[in-house]
Amino acid sequence: MGDITRSYARLRDYGVQVIRDEATAIDVEKKRVSLKRIEDLPYDRLVVSPAVDFMHDQIEGYNPEAQKTILHAWKAGPETVALRQQLEAMPDGGVYILSVPRAPYRCPPGPYERACQVAFYFKQAKPRSKVIVLDANEDVVSKPALFKAAWNELYKGVIEYRGNSEAKAVDARAKTVKTDFDAVRGDVLNVLPPMRAGAGAAWTGSAWNRPRTRASTCSAMRRFRRRRCPSPATWRTTTASSPPRRSSSS
Numbered sequence: 001m002g003d004i005t006r007s008y009a010r011l012r013d014y015g016v017q018v019i020r021d022e023a024t025a026i027d028v029e030k031k032r033v034s035l036k037r038i039e040d041l042p043y044d045r046l047v048v049s050p051a052v053d054f055m056h057d058q059i060e061g062y063n064p065e066a067q068k069t070i071l072h073a074w075k076a077g078p079e080t081v082a083l084r085q086q087l088e089a090m091p092d093g094g095v096y097i098l099s100v101p102r103a104p105y106r107c108p109p110g111p112y113e114r115a116c117q118v119a120f121y122f123k124q125a126k127p128r129s130k131v132i133v134l135d136a137n138e139d140v141v142s143k144p145a146l147f148k149a150a151w152n153e154l155y156k157g158v159i160e161y162r163g164n165s166e167a168k169a170v171d172a173r174a175k176t177v178k179t180d181f182d183a184v185r186g187d188v189l190n191v192l193p194p195m196r197a198g199a200g201a202a203w204t205g206s207a208w209n210r211p212r213t214r215a216s217t218c219s220a221m222r223r224f225r226r227r228r229c230p231s232p233a234t235w236r237t238t239t240a241s242s243p244p245r246r247s248s249s250s
């Protein structure tokens, strides 16, 4: 991870002060953010980026014990390294299962890129191995033509894509992912749980819905999630007084 990790130190040269603390509440009336360790911070403009949380409980059997061996590796860090180690330890001829949740989820092309990356590695190091993509969505949700062309031209026989295959349950011992149709066994299970706006969207409570409070993650995902959102209030981040969105052509 070291070679892709960047320090915040240079930000100081640009007048940016970085504080390492946990935001616990936002008071949009008083324009203050409460922090866990130091006193409240006042603000004129606030950008909130609480990222995503993972809803493991939406998949039967994906409990804390199972999470020790079935990884999502969808937040860069120790899990990314652990997934790499699992793939390196997998024997040639093994099966890697990548389960994609229903959209919206963080980084729509990410799972399909990862499938390519793993297939690339298999071709070099474990040519008898296979990637099975179990996608909860009907079809590839991002750049389908591009990914399908790559799978066909570069990874034929390595990547098997199955749409409409939502992970309903996992069994860490049997190493299976169950869909509505069958139980698929793999040597490495990489199951991405459904995702929602990070906890920060909840701790802001009702304040979240008031004017000029925005969250980049929420607003990006809100466009897709309406139908499956477990807590609709969490997603109502934009109000009439929010600044206009820049058009894609500008």
Ligand SMILES: Cc1cc2nc3c(=O)[nH]c(=O)nc-3n(C[C@H](O)[C@H](O)[C@H](O)COP(=O)(O)OP(=O)(O)OC[C@H]3O[C@@H](n4cnc5c(N)ncnc54)[C@H](O)[C@@H]3O)c2cc1C
Residues within 6 Å of the ligand: 021, 022, 023, 024, 049, 050, 051, 052, 073, 074, 075, 076, 106, 107, 110, 198, 200, 216, 217
């Ligand atoms: C496999 C993968 C590949 C990707 N590839 C690309 C790519 O090629 N290009 C691209 O543009 N994007 C890519 N993405 C998406 C990109 O990583 C995310 O969109 C981006 O990291 C989101 O940034 P963020 O700041 O919203 O969230 P994060 O990067 O998750 O940062 C949120 C931060 O907020 C902190 N935090 C949360 N709650 C609190 C709190 N209460 N108080 C204080 N801090 C808090 C967290 O600790 C975290 O550090 C990829 C994502 C994945 C998973």
